[in-house]
Amino acid sequence: MIRVRDVLISAALLLLGRRRPSIPVEEDPGDPRAELVVAGLLGLTTCAAIGFIVAYALDPSTQLLGLSLGLAFIFLAAALVVTAHRLVVNEELEDDYPPEEHTAEQEEVVQLVEEPGERLTRRRLLKLGVLGAGGTLGLALATPVLSLGHFLDTKAYLVTPWRRGRRLVDENGRPWRASDIEERTFYTAFPEGGDNEEIAAPVVLVRLKPGDLRLPATLRGYDAGGIVAYSKICTHAGCAISLYRTPLFDRADPTPALVCPCHYSTFDPASGGTVTFGPAGRALPMLPIEVDARGHLRAKGNFDGPVGPSWWGVRIWRPER
Amino acid sequence: MIRKTVRWLDQRSGTAPFLRKSLRYLFPDHWSFLLGEIALYAFVVLVATGIYLTLFFVDSSSQTVYRGPYAPLHGQRMSEAYESVVNISTTVKAGLLIRQTHHWAADVFAGAIILHLFRVFFTGAYRKPRELTYIIGITILALTLFEAYIGYSMVDDLLSGMGLAIGWSVGMAIPFVGANLMSVLFEGAFPGGQSLWPRMYIVHVFILPVLIGTLLVAHLTLVALRHHTQFKGKRETERRIVGMPAWPAQVPRSVALAFATVGVLFLLGGLVQINPIWLWGPYHTYLSTNGAQPDWYLGWLIGALRMVPSFDITIDGYTLVPNPFWGGIAFPTLVIGFVYLWPWLERRINGDDAFHNVLDRPRDAPLRTALGVGAATTVGVTLLAGSADRADDLFGLSYNGQLWFYRVAFFVLPVLFGVIAYRLCNALVAGERVEADRKRAEEEARATR
Numbered sequence: 001m002i003r004v005r006d007v008l009i010s011a012a013l014l015l016l017g018r019r020r021p022s023i024p025v026e027e028d029p030g031d032p033r034a035e036l037v038v039a040g041l042l043g044l045t046t047c048a049a050i051g052f053i054v055a056y057a058l059d060p061s062t063q064l065l066g067l068s069l070g071l072a073f074i075f076l077a078a079a080l081v082v083t084a085h086r087l088v089v090n091e092e093l094e095d096d097y098p099p100e101e102h103t104a105e106q107e108e109v110v111q112l113v114e115e116p117g118e119r120l121t122r123r124r125l126l127k128l129g130v131l132g133a134g135g136t137l138g139l140a141l142a143t144p145v146l147s148l149g150h151f152l153d154t155k156a157y158l159v160t161p162w163r164r165g166r167r168l169v170d171e172n173g174r175p176w177r178a179s180d181i182e183e184r185t186f187y188t189a190f191p192e193g194g195d196n197e198e199i200a201a202p203v204v205l206v207r208l209k210p211g212d213l214r215l216p217a218t219l220r221g222y223d224a225g226g227i228v229a230y231s232k233i234c235t236h237a238g239c240a241i242s243l244y245r246t247p248l249f250d251r252a253d254p255t256p257a258l259v260c261p262c263h264y265s266t267f268d269p270a271s272g273g274t275v276t277f278g279p280a281g282r283a284l285p286m287l288p289i290e291v292d293a294r295g296h297l298r299a300k301g302n303f304d305g306p307v308g309p310s311w312w313g314v315r316i317w318r319p320e321r
Numbered sequence: 322m323i324r325k326t327v328r329w330l331d332q333r334s335g336t337a338p339f340l341r342k343s344l345r346y347l348f349p350d351h352w353s354f355l356l357g358e359i360a361l362y363a364f365v366v367l368v369a370t371g372i373y374l375t376l377f378f379v380d381s382s383s384q385t386v387y388r389g390p391y392a393p394l395h396g397q398r399m400s401e402a403y404e405s406v407v408n409i410s411t412t413v414k415a416g417l418l419i420r421q422t423h424h425w426a427a428d429v430f431a432g433a434i435i436l437h438l439f440r441v442f443f444t445g446a447y448r449k450p451r452e453l454t455y456i457i458g459i460t461i462l463a464l465t466l467f468e469a470y471i472g473y474s475m476v477d478d479l480l481s482g483m484g485l486a487i488g489w490s491v492g493m494a495i496p497f498v499g500a501n502l503m504s505v506l507f508e509g510a511f512p513g514g515q516s517l518w519p520r521m522y523i524v525h526v527f528i529l530p531v532l533i534g535t536l537l538v539a540h541l542t543l544v545a546l547r548h549h550t551q552f553k554g555k556r557e558t559e560r561r562i563v564g565m566p567a568w569p570a571q572v573p574r575s576v577a578l579a580f581a582t583v584g585v586l587f588l589l590g591g592l593v594q595i596n597p598i599w600l601w602g603p604y605h606t607y608l609s610t611n612g613a614q615p616d617w618y619l620g621w622l623i624g625a626l627r628m629v630p631s632f633d634i635t636i637d638g639y640t641l642v643p644n645p646f647w648g649g650i651a652f653p654t655l656v657i658g659f660v661y662l663w664p665w666l667e668r669r670i671n672g673d674d675a676f677h678n679v680l681d682r683p684r685d686a687p688l689r690t691a692l693g694v695g696a697a698t699t700v701g702v703t704l705l706a707g708s709a710d711r712a713d714d715l716f717g718l719s720y721n722g723q724l725w726f727y728r729v730a731f732f733v734l735p736v737l738f739g740v741i742a743y744r745l746c747n748a749l750v751a752g753e754r755v756e757a758d759r760k761r762a763e764e765e766a767r768a769t770r
Contacts, residue, residue: 067592070584080580083573093564098547100450149514150504157504197384201606236490237487239609261611261710262483279631279644279648280644309645312639314643
């Protein structure tokens with residue numbers, strides 16, 4: 001069988017060779033010039049490789065290192081391209097595709113697999129047993145995965161560091177005074193003595209004209225004389241809201257808006273952080289604040305809803321105090 | 322020398338017949354068959370450069386204060402992970418070269434796989450008997466996107482932290498159990514517990530690379546077992562394969578391509594800056610930056626997330642489907658699901674259950690081409706929508722206006738382009754038929770004269 005194929009292949013080769021005169025069949029004179037080119041390219045590879053080592057020792061700038069190492073490989077590739085095109089015999093061959101299938105062997109496999117099973121009398125019982133054992137054992141093995149975190153406890157999403165009376169401070173712990181907060185810009189505030197990295201910690205502060213505020217009834221009194229505080233974490237995908245569009249921004253709606261730069265969810269600080277554009281599905285959680293006797297901003301309580309992106313219970317449960 | 326080696330090997334492994342066959346394995350000659358090879362070589366570069374990077378990377382989110390030589394970051398609070406990557410980029414000799422080459426290789430790897438997928442899809446190479454090869458390939462692509470995402474999330478610079486927050490929120494958006502699942506994965510609420518970084522690390526440097534590598538081997542083995550497909554020619558048929566033998570013709574070509582890929586990646590890594598994390602600064606939950614873009618292969622997902630209008634689906638106060646579900650889970654599942662199931666859908670449509678070794682040209686299968694163009698357009702529109710903020714910045718086009726355009730285009734353009742592709746295919750085939758008829762008529766006329 002193999003011999004027959006070999007004969008066929010050599011016959012095909014002969015035919016091919018006759019049709020394509022470019023293929024050297026006999027008295028191959030070689031290609032000494034191409035060999036020279038390959039040797040030259042290999043020499044360049046060597047130079048570039050040495051260049052890399054020298055560069056590493058003397059001036060390890062990323063550019064020089066990348067250039068020398070990259071060129072070394074490029075020269076090597078070029079040497080091989082010349083080899084492939086000029087130095088080796090490039091002839092197209094023909095062959096059979098492998099057989100589509102082996103029906104006899106398939107049948108044998110089926111018989112071999114099924115044979116021992118034919119002696120069984122209580123097949124369904126055994127099947128049930130295997131299923132039960134396998135399933136429960138799989139479950140047992142998967143159980144320790146629960147140790148990775150608190151699967152059933154979603155309280156972590158409701159914890160915030162905000163308490164009544166807690167002062168609002170800046171990144172370095174300096175308390176914000178109401179008089180620090182100007183219109184047309186925004187400020188980031190944290191709970192005094194808290195962990196700034198916590199997702200419920202950062203709030204964004206902006207001052208609006210008290211007459212412009214249109215807070216819904218449930219949020220009445222959350223502002224401190226026109227200063228409003230919202231969670232800085234976007235309710236869409238958890239990024240920090242770090243754009244404040246004020247009337248100075250002329251290309252869009254001229255009302256002030258808090259914008260998240262991840263997906264451009266746009267919130268209206270005047271109406272309780274409602275969504276005016278973009279994908280966010282919930283208003284920003286608002287933090288009730290007041291000005292104390294020394295002019296510092298303090299929290300009057302907790303956010304009116306959970307901080308961060310939406311999940312199953314986000315509209316049901318309130319932040320923990 | 323060679324005789325000795327072959328003999329030694331054969332006596333110990335009995336593989337001489339296999340070697341002989343391998344040397345005469347035939348590679349049909351077409352440039353588009355090399356796309357998959359480029360992906361393979363990029364993977365090798367990823368593993369090699371990745372191993373080097375693990376020798377310096379610190380998988381910890383513990384906060385520290387930077388005291389290294391890069392002045393602009395002096396005194397800043399940052400995670401040990403971010404600090405270690407800043408060190409790789411500044412103080413480790415050749416560290417930045419390897420890091421940038423690793424990043425470039427990831428971009429090229431994903432790109433080569435996607436182009437390879439286009440070739441396989443539009444030529445019908447996935448058809449029987451190669452469906453298994455195909456779904457393994459798609460799985461590699463899906464895992465690669467995930468692997469790349471974790472890779473740049475681990476750096477903990479400002480950009481990657483924003484990406485991680487988005488990933489967490491998308492996970493939270495899984496109906497019913499999202500919050501529970503994310504609590505398990507992140508060890509609590511975002512930004513996660515102490516174990517988060519070691520977890521991402523083991524997934525990025527071990528679990529996913531081993532999975533991808535294993536699937537790669539399976540993919541290549543299946544390709545070899547069934548042999549390459551080929552385009553139709555005079556001698557190329559469903560039963561006969563025509564091509565260059567592995568030895569001596571194909572091996573130097575493939576190795577040349579491997580070295581060229583490696584060379585280009587090192588040139589890119591050395592000369593073209595990518596992800597200069599020392600400029601982004603460290604991530605903190607309360608920080609973000611405008612104009613943020615992910616690597617290109619995830620741009621379609623950020624576009625999809627941005628395009629969805631404002632709504633959460635609620636039921637009796639409970640939030641059934643949070644908004645990021647649509648762009649972050651439903652859309653990619655639909656796209657990848659379509660790609661996975663297409664071979665079986667096509668069989669359902671045209672009832673073609675035959676073995677295929679000869680490829681179609683896109684015009685030969687108008688419906689497949691039209692659907693493929695439609696699917697690609699859908700993804701393309703979201704990719705463009707993801708860059709609307711840049712267009713706003715560069716060309717002064719209103720972001721909100723652009724988004725409304727893309728929201729409409731998402732539904733209109735795929736249909737439009739699909740129909741155009743369908744008609745184009747038919748027109749091309751009809752043109753060929755006319756040409757063939759003309760030739761035959763001319764020959765007949767010449768014969769009768």
